[in-house]
Amino acid sequence: MPGVRRSLDAVDEEDLVRRTAAGDRRAFDELYRRTSPWLAVRLRRRCADDDVVADVLQETYLAVWRAAGGFAGSAASGSALGWLWTIAANRLVDAFRRRARQAQVPPVPLAETVAPAAEDEVMAGRVGQELEQALLVLPPELRQVLRAMVLDGLSVRETSLLLSVPEGTVKSRARRARIALREALS
Amino acid sequence: MTTHPNLAVITRYAAGGSGLDDATVWSVEVHLEGCPECRAHLAGSTTDDTRALLDRVAAGLDGGIAAGPLPVGRRQPWSAVHRRWLAWALLPWLTMTVAVLGCAFLLEALRPDQPSLLLLLAPVAPLPGVAVAWSRRADPAWELIAGTPAAGITMLLRRTAAVLAVVIPALALAGAGSGVSLALMLLPSLAFTAASIALGAVVGVRRAAAGVGVLWLLAVVLPSVVIEKLPVILEPGSVPVWALAIVALAAFAASRADGYRRLSSHR
Amino acid sequence: MMRTVSAAETAPTTHPWVVHTEGLRVRAGRHLAVDGLDLALGTGVHGLLGPNGAGKTTLMRALATVVKPAGGRLTLLGEPVDGRSDLRRVRRGLGYLPQQFGFYPRFTVREFIEYMAWLKEMPKTVVPGAVQRAIDRVGLTAKANARMKTLSGGMLRRAGIAQAIVNDPEVLLLDEPTVGLDPEQRLDFREMLRDLGVDSCVLVSTHLVEDVVAACTDVVMINEGRLVYQGTPDDLITQGGQGDAGDSPAERGYSALLRRHRAGTGR
Numbered sequence: 245m246p247g248v249r250r251s252l253d254a255v256d257e258e259d260l261v262r263r264t265a266a267g268d269r270r271a272f273d274e275l276y277r278r279t280s281p282w283l284a285v286r287l288r289r290r291c292a293d294d295d296v297v298a299d300v301l302q303e304t305y306l307a308v309w310r311a312a313g314g315f316a317g318s319a320a321s322g323s324a325l326g327w328l329w330t331i332a333a334n335r336l337v338d339a340f341r342r343r344a345r346q347a348q349v350p351p352v353p354l355a356e357t358v359a360p361a362a363e364d365e366v367m368a369g370r371v372g373q374e375l376e377q378a379l380l381v382l383p384p385e386l387r388q389v390l391r392a393m394v395l396d397g398l399s400v401r402e403t404s405l406l407l408s409v410p411e412g413t414v415k416s417r418a419r420r421a422r423i424a425l426r427e428a429l430s
Numbered sequence: 431m432t433t434h435p436n437l438a439v440i441t442r443y444a445a446g447g448s449g450l451d452d453a454t455v456w457s458v459e460v461h462l463e464g465c466p467e468c469r470a471h472l473a474g475s476t477t478d479d480t481r482a483l484l485d486r487v488a489a490g491l492d493g494g495i496a497a498g499p500l501p502v503g504r505r506q507p508w509s510a511v512h513r514r515w516l517a518w519a520l521l522p523w524l525t526m527t528v529a530v531l532g533c534a535f536l537l538e539a540l541r542p543d544q545p546s547l548l549l550l551l552a553p554v555a556p557l558p559g560v561a562v563a564w565s566r567r568a569d570p571a572w573e574l575i576a577g578t579p580a581a582g583i584t585m586l587l588r589r590t591a592a593v594l595a596v597v598i599p600a601l602a603l604a605g606a607g608s609g610v611s612l613a614l615m616l617l618p619s620l621a622f623t624a625a626s627i628a629l630g631a632v633v634g635v636r637r638a639a640a641g642v643g644v645l646w647l648l649a650v651v652l653p654s655v656v657i658e659k660l661p662v663i664l665e666p667g668s669v670p671v672w673a674l675a676i677v678a679l680a681a682f683a684a685s686r687a688d689g690y691r692r693l694s695s696h697r
Numbered sequence: 698m699m700r701t702v703s704a705a706e707t708a709p710t711t712h713p714w715v716v717h718t719e720g721l722r723v724r725a726g727r728h729l730a731v732d733g734l735d736l737a738l739g740t741g742v743h744g745l746l747g748p749n750g751a752g753k754t755t756l757m758r759a760l761a762t763v764v765k766p767a768g769g770r771l772t773l774l775g776e777p778v779d780g781r782s783d784l785r786r787v788r789r790g791l792g793y794l795p796q797q798f799g800f801y802p803r804f805t806v807r808e809f810i811e812y813m814a815w816l817k818e819m820p821k822t823v824v825p826g827a828v829q830r831a832i833d834r835v836g837l838t839a840k841a842n843a844r845m846k847t848l849s850g851g852m853l854r855r856a857g858i859a860q861a862i863v864n865d866p867e868v869l870l871l872d873e874p875t876v877g878l879d880p881e882q883r884l885d886f887r888e889m890l891r892d893l894g895v896d897s898c899v900l901v902s903t904h905l906v907e908d909v910v911a912a913c914t915d916v917v918m919i920n921e922g923r924l925v926y927q928g929t930p931d932d933l934i935t936q937g938g939q940g941d942a943g944d945s946p947a948e949r950g951y952s953a954l955l956r957r958h959r960a961g962t963g964r
Contacts, residue, residue, distance in 0.1 A: 265501050265502070266501075276488065276491070278469065279469070280488075281444075281469070281473040281480065281484065282469045282473070284484055284487075285443065285444050285446070285476065286462075288480070289446060289455070294479070294483060297483065298483055301483075302487050302490045302491060305487070306491065306495070306498065307826065307829045307830070307833065309494075309495055309498075310499065310501055310829055310841065311501075311826060311828065311829035312501050313501055314811070314825020314829075315825050315826075323463070323464070325464075327822070329463070330826055331826045334826065335830075338830075341895050344895055345891055345895050353446075375453075376456075376457070377453075379456065380452065380453050384452075391452075391456065393700075394699050394700060394701075394702055395456060395459060397700050400706060401867075401896050401897075405895070411710070411896075412709065412710065415707045415708070418706075422702075498839060499838070499841060502807065502842055518803075570799030571799045572799065573758075573795040573797065573798075573799065574793070574795065575816060576761075577762055577793045578816040579784070579789050579816070579817055580815070580816040580818055581816070691762075691784045691785075
């Protein structure tokens with residue numbers, strides 16, 4: 245690279261992906277530096293087995309390296325992080341599927357039933373006071389299904405693999421969650 | 431974007447475990463996906479074992495990248511890739527069509543008193559291309575394509591449009607060169623294309639195109655050349671009839687649109 | 698980012714079987730290749746066995762909605778498949794690898810799978826990631842950017858399998874997928890089959906009885922277009938005895954069943 249090493253600080257993640265597509269290893273490393281902590285923490289909250297998380301992270305970023313061209317080329321690219329999470333979620337489901345077959349299902353962290361502490365009430369970043377109260381009222385297994393389907397964007401089949409629960413159960417829990425939320429919010 | 435969570439919340443999120451209740455975790459995760467600054471805070475507050483994990487993965491990545499293929503550049507849109515194949519498959523037939531039209535043009539220039547061969551051949555000019563574009567034998571991947579959701583009338587129309595994109599300008603050029611009415615050159619060929627597609631819903635497009643083409647050649651072209659007179663249906667006054675035929679055939683094809691879902695002929 | 702979950706997605710499943718045929722009749726040319734077949738398949742890997750000419754390929758084609766059944770009832774993913782049904786929705790959940798797998802030689806592996814993904818009407822944003830995932834799952838990562846015409850037979854088959862799984866189908870139909878694979882590749886393929894069978898319905902047609910016994914949860918045997926036997930591989934083994942032809946217990950069971958079926962139909 246001639247002369248001046250341009251700083252990548254001002255480049256946003258979508259551009260980093262585009263540069264990766266062009267074969268820019270520095271841009272890829274910067275993308276890794278910026279996004280892998282977020283991805284690792286999020287994955288660890290869905291799978292308590294660190295080996296699985298490490299494999300998923302590695303496969304995800306290798307896929308990003310190889311398929312970045314596809315993301316860069318599509319017109320309605322959307323958010324690079326959304327794309328990253330979709331790849332990671334798919335690989336996580338694949339890992340669970342492989343291990344389900346060998347009957348070594350990786351543990352999922354237990355659903356949290358912690359009541360909010362007083363000081364949490366004033367913390368910023370809340371989606372909406374009512375929605376949150378409604379969420380907390382739900383039983384943990386319904387919350388898990390909701391998180392997998394709504395927040396993580398998984399389908400019924402994928403959710404059933406992730407939570408090691410039959411598809412019919414996933415569907416009925418999702419239906420119950422919808423009814424409960426509607427009641428709580430009305 | 432939701433308001434930023436403060437640093438303590440982010441640190442507790444990074445630590446994992448049950449330090450935060452589900453609802454807060456949910457809002458933090460939604461927020462983080464859209465906020466680079468908070469992600470940077472998160473990167474700064476990761477626990478030691480998360481950092482160790484990330485280092486492990488980074489080392490693995492180095493190996494994987496060195497071993498594998500380089501990333502591919504920006505992709506072309508799929509339609510461009512497909513068009514490339516279609517062009518290769520159709521090239522011989524379209525060349526033949528254009529060559530035949532060229533010969534007809536020359537013959538007309540040499541023998542101006544004969545009925546216009548161009549006019550007689552124009553209706554069947556797109557038919558070889560249409561038959562090939564929608565034929566099992568010409569498309570090596572037909573069995574794969576036949577089972578996909580996109581197989582159907584839109585695909586047929588797209589390929590037909592590719593054929594017409596070559597044939598219609600050729601016809602227009604030849605017609606302009608020999609002074610024949612443009613509408614009389616182009617409308618019959620469109621009508622015959624529509625007829626092949628419409629009949630294709632019943633007997634398969636390849637058979638329909640071949641049948642219509644042969645019928646026209648035997649029943650109209652041959653007698654006209656022998657008698658040395660243009661048929662009534664190619665007189666200038668028949669233009670509205672052709673236009674009506676196109677509309678009617680197109681409507682028929684549209685009404686049977688679901689019949690095109692299976693690429694093999696109706697059997 | 699949060700996504701909306703539609704009510705249709707979480708509605709309870711009303712169909713007990715993923716693939717269900719009742720008295721299915723399918724023609725191949727003039728000959729009635731599938732003649733009154735009753736089949737019910739659920740999640741798992743089902744091996745389809747039978748002698749040449751038993752109607753295996755025709756059955757696969759009918760299940761892939763490439764060929765229209767001549768009679769009987771066919772229900773895929775709870776939707777009836779007949780002349781009037783909306784095939785697009787069913788086809789989105791299907792994956793099919795035909796026996797004669799045609800391809801466009803000048804396409805690269807990635808372009809080919811992307812084209813198939815586009816034909817399967819997958820949302821554009823999802824396609825690049827899904828294609829890479831399919832490539833990785835079949836083990837073609839190193840050859841992803843090579844042209845199809847440069848691939849060996851085994852790799853070509855793998856590319857074919859990749860296009861079949863790119864849309865994560867609920868019903869996967871593989872017609873003789875192990876042709877041209879060396880023994881090591883066949884082992885990898887069996888691993889992949891077992892993986893796929895965890896949450897989808899896979900029907901694998903094959904000549905090799907060992908493939909079936911090793912990877913399948915269920916064996917379906919057909920002869921002359923009719924169902925001869927359906928059961929687990931262990932049950933297949935118990936059907937055979939020392940007197941039957943074959944080098945392995947499964948092969949003996951297979952020939953015993955075939956013999957009995959032929960005797961039963963007076964052939």
